[in-house]
Amino acid sequence: MRRVDGELVLLWTLPAVGLIWLSAFLLFPGFVQPMSPAMSAEEVVAFYRDPANLPRIRYSMIVFNWFAVGLIPILALIALQIRRMGHRTPIFSYAILACAAGGPTIFLMANLFWLTAAFRPERDPQQTLMFNDLAWVTFSSQVGFLIAQSVILALAIYLDRRERPVFPPWVAHFNLVVALLLIPAAFVGIALEGPIAWNGLLSFWVRNIAIGLWIVVMGVVLGQAIKRQQAEDGAMTT
Amino acid sequence: MSATTTGAVPAMPSGSLMRRIAWHCRYDEKRELWIGWWTLVAFYNLYGLLFFVLARTQPPPQPSLGPAEIVQWFDDRRSGLLYGYAIVSIVGGATAIMTATLAYTMRRMSVSRAFAYSYLLIYALATLPGMLIMGVACTVGAMRPDRDHALVSWLYDFAFLSFEGTMGVFLVGSLIWMAAVLLDKNRVFPMWFGYLNLCNALTEVVVAPAWIFRRGVFAWDGAIAWWINMAVFVTYTTVFLTLLRGMIVREDFGSGPLPELASDRAPASAGTLGAAR
Amino acid sequence: MTTVQVSVAPRADGSDERAASSEKPGGVRFVPGQPDMWAFVLFEALVFTSYFTVYVIRRTQSPGPFLQSQTHLDLHVGVFNTLVLLASSWSVARCVQATREGSFRAALNNAYLTMLFGVVFLVSKVREWATAIAQGFSFTTDEFFSFYYFLTGIHFLHLLIGFVVLGVAVSRIRSAAGAAPELVETCATYWHTIDFLWVLIFALLYVMR
Numbered sequence: 001m002r003r004v005d006g007e008l009v010l011l012w013t014l015p016a017v018g019l020i021w022l023s024a025f026l027l028f029p030g031f032v033q034p035m036s037p038a039m040s041a042e043e044v045v046a047f048y049r050d051p052a053n054l055p056r057i058r059y060s061m062i063v064f065n066w067f068a069v070g071l072i073p074i075l076a077l078i079a080l081q082i083r084r085m086g087h088r089t090p091i092f093s094y095a096i097l098a099c100a101a102g103g104p105t106i107f108l109m110a111n112l113f114w115l116t117a118a119f120r121p122e123r124d125p126q127q128t129l130m131f132n133d134l135a136w137v138t139f140s141s142q143v144g145f146l147i148a149q150s151v152i153l154a155l156a157i158y159l160d161r162r163e164r165p166v167f168p169p170w171v172a173h174f175n176l177v178v179a180l181l182l183i184p185a186a187f188v189g190i191a192l193e194g195p196i197a198w199n200g201l202l203s204f205w206v207r208n209i210a211i212g213l214w215i216v217v218m219g220v221v222l223g224q225a226i227k228r229q230q231a232e233d234g235a236m237t238t
Numbered sequence: 239m240s241a242t243t244t245g246a247v248p249a250m251p252s253g254s255l256m257r258r259i260a261w262h263c264r265y266d267e268k269r270e271l272w273i274g275w276w277t278l279v280a281f282y283n284l285y286g287l288l289f290f291v292l293a294r295t296q297p298p299p300q301p302s303l304g305p306a307e308i309v310q311w312f313d314d315r316r317s318g319l320l321y322g323y324a325i326v327s328i329v330g331g332a333t334a335i336m337t338a339t340l341a342y343t344m345r346r347m348s349v350s351r352a353f354a355y356s357y358l359l360i361y362a363l364a365t366l367p368g369m370l371i372m373g374v375a376c377t378v379g380a381m382r383p384d385r386d387h388a389l390v391s392w393l394y395d396f397a398f399l400s401f402e403g404t405m406g407v408f409l410v411g412s413l414i415w416m417a418a419v420l421l422d423k424n425r426v427f428p429m430w431f432g433y434l435n436l437c438n439a440l441t442e443v444v445v446a447p448a449w450i451f452r453r454g455v456f457a458w459d460g461a462i463a464w465w466i467n468m469a470v471f472v473t474y475t476t477v478f479l480t481l482l483r484g485m486i487v488r489e490d491f492g493s494g495p496l497p498e499l500a501s502d503r504a505p506a507s508a509g510t511l512g513a514a515r
Numbered sequence: 516m517t518t519v520q521v522s523v524a525p526r527a528d529g530s531d532e533r534a535a536s537s538e539k540p541g542g543v544r545f546v547p548g549q550p551d552m553w554a555f556v557l558f559e560a561l562v563f564t565s566y567f568t569v570y571v572i573r574r575t576q577s578p579g580p581f582l583q584s585q586t587h588l589d590l591h592v593g594v595f596n597t598l599v600l601l602a603s604s605w606s607v608a609r610c611v612q613a614t615r616e617g618s619f620r621a622a623l624n625n626a627y628l629t630m631l632f633g634v635v636f637l638v639s640k641v642r643e644w645a646t647a648i649a650q651g652f653s654f655t656t657d658e659f660f661s662f663y664y665f666l667t668g669i670h671f672l673h674l675l676i677g678f679v680v681l682g683v684a685v686s687r688i689r690s691a692a693g694a695a696p697e698l699v700e701t702c703a704t705y706w707h708t709i710d711f712l713w714v715l716i717f718a719l720l721y722v723m724r
Binding site for chain 1: 268
């Protein structure tokens with residue numbers, strides 16, 4: 001008998017983590033008005049040294065650091081649901097676990113660069129500029145594991161041979177759309193202005209909204225799948 | 239016993255490649271494994287193109303370059319670096335499927351699943367220091383032509399040292415696969431492949447001096463630390479891709495010894511249901 | 516049900532028998548021990564040869580400094596190390612012989628003796644390194660010494676692996692009295708290769724001047 005105690009508890013961490021991320025997101029002055037890559041070293045340093053910004057930068061990033069890995073329980077739950085699907089091998093659930101190991105860590109890395117940039121604001125402006133660049137490039141462009149987890153999930157759903165698939169097909173289509181929306185952000189290095197720049201429409205707004213949407217939709221869909229599973233298991237034992 | 243929920247499987251059509259591929263996608267019991275295998279093959283080829291041709295970061299440049307020369311190096315390949323590593327960022331997650339497929343070979347063995355899980359986790363997190371950090375460092379190094387030279391020099395070091403010098407993950411990962419192969423009673427892979435994993439693990443020891451030397455055969459571009467190591471690694475990769483293909487053809491989804499390849503069985507028909515029973 | 520071909524003769528790619536195969540008394544064997552191990556040691560020998568080639572090329576390009584540094588190596592210690600490893604090859608060969616004859620007590624003793632020789636080599640090597648470092652010759656001192664430490668170091672690592680291999684042989688001898696000697700032969704193959712590689716390293720680093 002599969003042990004399922006606590007899965008709903010883990011699932012409810014998702015909205016909690018989502019709220020925490022959103023608050024930190026709004027608290028970080030670099031996001032609400034996304035910082036432009038075209039800013040000069042002096043402007044970037046002024047941003048970090050501004051007493052109105054500095055504490056908000058630090059506290060928001062500290063919160064992000066605490067919860068950077070907050071998505072991992074959800075990915076683990078998704079991996080378990082994939083395990084229930086009608087596949088011949090566990091390869092897809094393994095692959096999701098691999099994404100779980102890689103993806104959130106990238107988020108954590110970006111976070112470390114921002115915190116380091118904010119630690120010594122009196123540093124040489126070129127150095128602060130570099131740390132800021134490292135943080136933004138890591139945060140925006142490293143979408144590989146996010147794309148992979150969506151593509152793998154979509155593939156797993158398309159190849160699910162169960163009579164009653166674990167996830168409905170539209171979840172797969174949705175994941176593929178999300179993956180597509182994440183692609184432009186990989187190109188942030190190319191331009192310092194415009195939609196591809198890290199503060200631009202595609203690399204910032206579309207990317208982050210897609211991620212946010214994924215979190216919300218997958219949270220709901222996962223909750224439904226777990227409830228269905230509990231009903232099925234209950235029907236089996238009675 | 240395999241049990242699809244769709245009943246009888248239509249025979250594979252002869253004819254155009256597209257129709258046969260479509261048939262495999264819909265009915266081949268081993269489609270997940272083949273997806274894994276083709277992902278491996280496609281990725282390694284793409285990787286070669288991206289690193290050797292587009293970004294031109296491999297073969298690696300000299301660690302002994304001065305700051306002005308390093309800035310020149312970035313200048314010479316600015317767009318290659320920016321576009322190349324953008325593409326790496328997009329497809330880098332394919333390593334998840336690749337690692338999952340290799341972990342599956344260990345699951346098919348008679349040894350504990352701990353081997354498969356360890357390998358999976360190790361190689362999953364290996365992509366960060368072993369490939370993605372280089373992408374970030376090179377992108378940041380190339381995106382501002384007017385960046386301070388000393389910092390560009392630091393980004394150059396950071397990129398190449400992390401890429402070439404991330405050793406432990408591949409060292410321990412290879413040893414785990416080696417141990418699994420040598421202990422396996424299901425004959426998934428031949429013993430000599432277990433030993434070849436040891437050779438691959440040792441290349442990670444041989445590359446260690448790259449963290450110390452800036453010129454000579456032990457530097458990150460040296461005859462021993464890069465060229466000979468790369469020869470071993472390419473051999474190893476080609477070998478395991480070939481062996482993996484053989485394993486997938488032989489796969490019977492049981493838990494006992496894997497049947498040997500019969501010499502008269504064509505790989506195409508091995509995918510049909512019932513052929514492996 | 517798929518017919519599983521149980522082959523008696525080893526196939527050309529050496530990919531059949533497992534170490535535990537004792538069910539082919541009259542089987543044709545190309546080599547003592549697993550063919551897989553032979554494939555491995557040949558590959559390792561090839562890799563080492565490439566390292567030696569690089570060394571020789573670099574040495575030819577700057578013979579003066581290399582010769583100068585080589586004089587700091589103690590030839591006597593090198594000879595001693597070589598003799599110790601040769602003795603260990605002798606004892607491991609006797610171990611194989613004893614296993615084939617079924618005298619497992621003798622086989623065990625020889626295996627332990629091999630280990631002892633191995634330990635003597637390791638201790639001697641570490642002392643040699645410590646002495647050289649105390650004299651100021653470290654990995655980064657000059658090019659010759661970087662080769663010296665690299666080659667002897669990577670060999671040392673192979674020797675450590677050799678202890679694991681000997682351990683496998685010992686556990687086989689102790690557990691399955693009367694079993695086929697194939698695994699012990701396999702382990703001996705590896706050990707002989709380490710000895711062989713050392714002789715080459717000795718010749719290149721200590722003797723070739």
